[in-house]
Amino acid sequence: MQVVDKGLVLRETPYKEADVMLSVLTECGGKLSVLARGAKRKGSRVSAGIQLLTYSEFTLYESGGRYTLNEAEPVEMFFGIRNDIVKLALASYFAEVLEQAADEESINPELLRLGLNSLYALAKTSISQEKIKAVFELKVADLSGYTPNVFGCSCCGSVDDIVAFDIRNGALLCKACNNGYHKRIDAGAVDAMRFILREDIKRIFSFNIGNESMKLLSAATDEYLRIHFDRNFKTNTFYKGLL
Numbered sequence: 736m737q738v739v740d741k742g743l744v745l746r747e748t749p750y751k752e753a754d755v756m757l758s759v760l761t762e763c764g765g766k767l768s769v770l771a772r773g774a775k776r777k778g779s780r781v782s783a784g785i786q787l788l789t790y791s792e793f794t795l796y797e798s799g800g801r802y803t804l805n806e807a808e809p810v811e812m813f814f815g816i817r818n819d820i821v822k823l824a825l826a827s828y829f830a831e832v833l834e835q836a837a838d839e840e841s842i843n844p845e846l847l848r849l850g851l852n853s854l855y856a857l858a859k860t861s862i863s864q865e866k867i868k869a870v871f872e873l874k875v876a877d878l879s880g881y882t883p884n885v886f887g888c889s890c891c892g893s894v895d896d897i898v899a900f901d902i903r904n905g906a907l908l909c910k911a912c913n914n915g916y917h918k919r920i921d922a923g924a925v926d927a928m929r930f931i932l933r934e935d936i937k938r939i940f941s942f943n944i945g946n947e948s949m950k951l952l953s954a955a956t957d958e959y960l961r962i963h964f965d966r967n968f969k970t971n972t973f974y975k976g977l978l
């Protein structure tokens with residue numbers, strides 16, 4: 736059966752001879768493993784469309800739950816990322832996270848939207864990498880079912896004087912209830928978290944935040960994703976090593 740679907744290439748693994756196995760986050764079919772026969776051969780007509788972090792229209796052949804590639808027409812290649820090693824490293828982290836977040840059984844089109852919007856922001860806007868990364872991390876955790884409770888202090892319910900973020904429990908603590916063991920956070924970072932969790936993905940980067948709050952937010956979301964996904968992402972370590 737022939738299937739046409741758009742999707743983002745999250746991983747390409749060399750397979751037999753000139754073949755490549757792709758992991759693609761698709762719009763309608765969720766995450767798919769797709770075998771691209773002969774893709775590494777010189778002059779292969781699919782080579783542009785199957786590059787890592789390319790959003791393409793794929794024509795696939797499905798048989799018994801296995802997908803092989805017929806055609807891959809690039810829709811967006813995010814060139815602004817490809818000629819910048821630091822941006823490419825951050826985008827590769829996004830791809831690794833999306834691969835873990837997307838499962839093969841359920842379809843979550845919001846994950847693909849978040850991935851595409853984050854890559855777009857990185858490739859084509861002047862939004863800081865620190866902000867794009869923090870927004871991506873918090874929203875991907877949210878879309879994966881690890882939504883922190885950012886309404887008020889988890890202990891007394893106060894919405895004022897929030898000073899700490901309990902990463903493991905995804906909960907805030909106010910000045911009076913903080914026992915000193917949790918990640919420091921401030922009002923600006925809490926406002927940003929509320930915004931990111933509430934807004935539609937297309938507006939998700941449109942908030943203002945001071946430098947100090949941005950630093951606190953970014954440290955919190957980095958650790959939050961690592962703890963809740965229970966994984967040290969190699970690509971994140973690599974990215975941070977370049978800064």
Ligand SMILES: [Zn+2]
Binds near residue numbers: 888890892911912
């Ligand atoms: Zn409290």
